[in-house]
Amino acid sequence: MxxxxxxxxxxxxxxxxxxxxxxxxxxxxxxxxxxxxxxxxxxxxxxxxxxxxxxxxxxxxxxxxxxxxxxxxxxxxxxxxxxxxxxxxxxxxxxxxxxxxxxxxxxxxxxxxxxxxxxARYGAAKGARDFLMITLGTGVGGGMWIAGEPYRGSRGLGGEIGHTVIDLDGPECPCGGRGHLEAYLGRPALAAKGRAAARTFAGRAILDAAGGDPDAVTAEAVVMAARGGDATARQILLEAGEVFGRALVGFVNLLNPRLICVGGGIGESADLLIERAGEVMRGEALAGRRDVEVVQAVLGxxxxxxxxxxxxxxxxxxxxxxxx
Ligand SMILES: [Zn+2]
The missing domain is CATH 3.30.420.40 (ATPase, nucleotide binding domain)
Known part of the structure; x- marks a missing residue:
């Protein structure tokens, strides 16, 4: 029925x-x-x-x-x-x-x-048969659709995009690994950069966005200051976007998706980060794979x-x- x-x-x-x-x-x-x-x-x-x-x-x-x-x-x-x-x-x-x-x-x-x-069913990836979903929030997660079907891997454990190695000597990841994407893009990573900046003169807009307490700086405060045009906050998001874009180069070269859909609380609000990532990806992905669209999720x-x-x-x- x-x-x-x-x-x-x-x-x-x-x-x-x-x-x-x-x-x-x-x-x-x-x-x-x-x-x-x-x-x-x-x-x-x-x-x-x-x-x-x-x-x-x-x-x-x-x-x-x-x-x-x-x-x-x-x-x-x-x-x-x-x-x-x-x-x-x-x-x-x-x-x-x-x-x-x-x-x-x-x-x-x-x-x-x-x-x-x-x-895939109701939002920004409607109709896309091959796409990658990446959620940027406290953690970095995601999922893959290949040939119109969700791809989970042999046991369903696939799609852990956040734990892609970016730098062998990079910062520690919450999973215990080192230099993973999540260690650069997760809320704690963005907040830590924001807190460090908020203790300097250049970071006063971030400090303001956090109500004047450097320890209260969150990833959202950085995004808010960047939206207000603050150069330091913008720089933090651009650097994160650069790292994200490099990771996308690998995913696009491997999977040749039509679409990359970025969601999660940070993914849906940090436009600058996503735009930068798209530029980096298009600049470096192998020829023929660069027409992949990078879009923000719409379902919130x-x-x-x-x-x-x-x-x-x-x-x-x-x-x-x-x-x-
Ligand atoms: Zn990890």
Whole structure:
């Protein structure tokens, strides 16, 4: 049976958002709550609560299933959580726990993959068969679409674009590695550069954007000062854009995507960083691959919910033998 709705749930380190989503991507009911800090089962209970809250607006037979995006390494085939940096969910069978309580089909996936799903189905990458999604936020994540399908790798652990080595001797990455892309582009990296600048005369606009306290400088304060035209803040974003552009050269040469879609809180607000990255990539990518478009994601905070719902629709349709 062709169902009308799917439930999409986006589990983040600070909040859990859920939506009842129509096939065309309209969110008809949504809710969110802070992510509990009291252990794995409190998080699972919160996921079940938001799922039940939004699905109460539809009859169970109209709901295709529940998709859940997690900030985790997910073995997609086994539906197991291998590793989760910000939440205590590694090894927790989120899928079975949510399925047994909600009596709905449940599919879990990595949040970067689902951001790609959302943009592919409903956003900036609509219609693109080969594209790369990169999310710039606290972490740097992403997903790949190859020949019109999400590409997750052999176990679903692929797409960890943020942990591409940029410099063998570079700064330490939150994953424990060294010189990875995330160590240059993640919120903590941009904030650290902003804090250092805010202690100098040249960084006074950044200091102002942080309310006058250099320790309170965030990546957002740097972006805000750059938008106001401050040269020091602009320089921080241009340098980050340079690094990002170099990384894109490698991805474009390897995958020859038509589109690179950049999302996440930083990706959607730091226009200067993205523009610079596009210039660097076009200047260095091998001939014939330079026409790739670099665009900003358009779904904003809804990307995770919409992507999770799109996954739930697809999983339902393939179970039922329906074609998209
Ligand atoms: Zn790393």
């Amino acid at each position: 062709r169902t009308t709705y799917a439930v999409g749930i986006d589990v983040g380190g600070t909040r859990i958002a859920a939506g009842l989503v129509e096939r065309k991507g309209r969110i008809v009911k949504e809710t969110k709550r802070p992510t509990p800090k009291t252990g794995p089962f409190a998080v699972v209970d919160a996921i079940i609560d938001v799922a039940e809250e939004v699905s109460s607006a539809a009859h169970p037979s109209e709901v295709a299933g529940i998709g859940i995006g997690l900030p985790a390494q997910v073995d997609f085939l086994r539906q197991e959580i291998e590793f989760c940096t910000n939440l205590p969910l590694a090894g927790v069978d989120v899928r079975s726990l949510v399925m047994s309580r909600t009596k709905s089909e449940v599919t879990v996936d990595n949040d970067g993959h689902l951001a790609a799903f959302g943009e 905070n809804d990307a995770g919910v919409l992507g999770a719902a799109a996954l739930a629709f697809d999983e339902h349709d393939s179970r039922e033998g329906l074609h998209r």
